[in-house]
Amino acid sequence: MTLVRTLLGLPELRLRLRAGGDLLDREVTRIYVTELPDPSRYVTRGELVLSGLLWWHAPGDAEPFVAALAEAGCAALAASGADSGGIPSDLVSTCERHRIPLVEVPADLSFAVITERVVLALAAESDGARKRLLSAAAETASLPELLASGAAELGADCWVRSATGRVVAGSTPRSPRDRAVVTVGGRHAVPWTLVVDAELSGGRAEIADELASLVGLARAREDEVRAVRTRVAEPLLALLRDRSAADPAELASAFASTGLPSGARLRVLAASTPAAPIAGDVLGELLAEHPAPFFAGAGDDPGSALAVAVDAEWPSGWASDAEAGLARLGPGRLLVGTGGPAPLSGLRGAAEEALHAVGVAERGATRVAVVSGERLGPLTLLLAGAPDDLRRALRDRVLGPLLEQNPELLHTLRVFLECSGSPAKAAKALHVHVNTLRYRMARAGELLGVDVTDFRTQVDLYLALTIDP
Incomplete structure (x- = not known):
């Protein structure tokens, strides 16, 4: 059994206890990374919740966050105060009041390292196929390698597929055969499933469930890496969200911090999902197989998002393919607009083009639409920006x-x-x-x-x- 006390005893993590010293015998069953101010819809019992405290701005902000963890029965909160100069005293006292163990993560320690070490600790509790799968998950960040290990244990090929129909990875390059489908855990607007080319029962079903759980952990690690990358691009995305005039030098400086090539042609994608705050996941899914670098982040309201991508090998039928994939995601409108390609000097214009393209889609009646600004024509784009x-x-x-x-x-x-x-x-x-x-x-x-x-x-x-x- 992996306890909070066990994690505090791992010297390489250098975790420091800040609250809940009498609660260290709580069992840790899984990990969840979140920056939501109120994660009540997503946290579950036994989770070690990791947070960089991006949601904390002033005293009082900790109450809804910690209350949600207590209500769900989470094992502990591991927090990093790198962006705020340390753990706020407000968070410490709130954790004490709600009886949630609080440990401080060193500013120089990645959440990915903690995730890997917890996975290793969980692996030590199991044997046989479960232990081998957990070890594979801890030792490699490659999803195909994890699926290859799973296929060896299952005696059958397996794949991970997103809700849009995209094959994320597989143990073989051939097309998936849906003889069995297992839901991959996680809180995502675009869920994944594990597809197995075999009937599942008994021990094989248990292995498949374990593999699906590990795929969820692998996705969580990828989410953590993506979140770190997005922080680098946040100043640029913020300037593009702000539709007032910006200093070209400020825009160039924010762009330089992303590491994207200065001479690249760029595209901007904007998404609007009024039904739920899932726009960022939608853009991430649409760009998941894009061969060039991209950054996706939140828009100026909970139902919007913005992405900047280097324009490389953009398929001519991309919009129609994207619409077909998004149509599988279920109810609620999903609207995407694209702007560009443009050089850095025209990036704000490309962002405006993408936002206006979304405006054109919003005035239509279709539930799912991907609208390219370059195909709308100047008059339509100009009118889209008018009240x-x-x-x-x-x-x-x-x-x-x-x-x-x-x-x-x-x-x-x-x-x-x-x-x-x-x-x-x-x-x-x-x-x-x-x-x-x-x-x-x-x-x-x-x-x-x-x-x-x-x-x-x-x-x-x-x-x-x-x-x-």
């Missing part, structure tokens, strides 16, 4: 008489403009005589009080026609 009231006012002012009095003329005008103002092409598209088309256009001009053959007027009319009611 709804201004858009409607423009539409009513330019098209008012036709909107209420003559929908047939409105449709004819739309077809005429989409045919580049050619009476012959428009008449053919509408299946009417060209003289009928000319009459209708003249009548539309009379009602609107404009010359519909004038180019600037046509631009205004077409702009108004692109605005949704």
